[in-house]
Amino acid sequence: MPGSLDVRTQYDSIGDEYLRGFEKYDAESRARSYALLPPLTGARVLDIGCGDGTDVAYYLSQGAIAYGIDPSSELIEKARRKAPGARLDVGVGEMLPYADRSMDVITSTYALQTSDDVPKILSEAARVLRPGGQLIYSSKHPLRQFMEKRSGAMGGVNYFQQDIVQWHIFGGAVPLSEPSHTLQEYLSPEVLMRFDIRHFEERSDFPASDRAGNDHYPCYFIMRAVRR
Numbered sequence: 003m004p005g006s007l008d009v010r011t012q013y014d015s016i017g018d019e020y021l022r023g024f025e026k027y028d029a030e031s032r033a034r035s036y037a038l039l040p041p042l043t044g045a046r047v048l049d050i051g052c053g054d055g056t057d058v059a060y061y062l063s064q065g066a067i068a069y070g071i072d073p074s075s076e077l078i079e080k081a082r083r084k085a086p087g088a089r090l091d092v093g094v095g096e097m098l099p100y101a102d103r104s105m106d107v108i109t110s111t112y113a114l115q116t117s118d119d120v121p122k123i124l125s126e127a128a129r130v131l132r133p134g135g136q137l138i139y140s141s142k143h144p145l146r147q148f149m150e151k152r153s154g155a156m157g158g159v160n161y162f163q164q165d166i167v168q169w170h171i172f173g174g175a176v177p178l179s180e181p182s183h184t185l186q187e188y189l190s191p192e193v194l195m196r197f198d199i200r201h202f203e204e205r206s207d208f209p210a211s212d213r214a215g216n217d218h219y220p221c222y223f224i225m226r227a228v229r230r
Contacts, residue, residue: 027210042066051113055081095123110139149214197227
């Protein structure tokens with residue numbers, strides 16, 4: 003396991019640059035996630051890693067009872083201005099402050115990969131979702147992280163070993179450090195036992211992601227799963 007990564011401090015320090023880049027480069031991936039949403043009128047919707055509240059505000063506009071959680075207090079303050087009427091909490095996905103079976107939909111946009119314990123977040127999502135509830139999220143692709151580890155490495159790198167990957171996004175404008183993951187962390191036996199996967203797609207998003215060499219590879223994936 004890598005050393006502990008302080009996600010809150012990182013996103014507090016790059017918040018404005020990250021949000022500007024996200025708005026400029028990631029409209030397509032956000033639209034793809036929105037297209038997978040069920041009707042939201044009256045639904046209790048939780049966004050894990052809600053950032054400045056852009057998605058939470060959209061859910062409110064669709065008639066949802068919206069919730070958001072993010073480790074960055076600075077981003078939560080922005081979210082409170084953008085999405086008044088939502089319940090917004092400073093916290094982490096590994097320890098959700100919500101009751102069992104209390105949510106109809108859980109979403110997350112490029113937040114799960116910032117954790118060094120993705121299976122724990124997915125376990126918490128399964129706990130908080132009601133049976134038949136939907137989990138819809140996008141996350142950095144493990145293959146992209148492997149390519150990032152390989153880029154500039156002096157020796158061999160291990161896909162299965164979790165390392166802190168340092169890279170740039172949004173045309174090189176924003177530096178990020180994140181723990182690497184394997185696809186099995188997202189598709190563990192527990193996840194497959196508790197969810198039915200209904201949609202999975204892999205996508206590239208250059209130039210939002212800096213390219214490692216001249217290779218073409220998936221940068222992120224989108225998942226939709228239904229709680230059993």
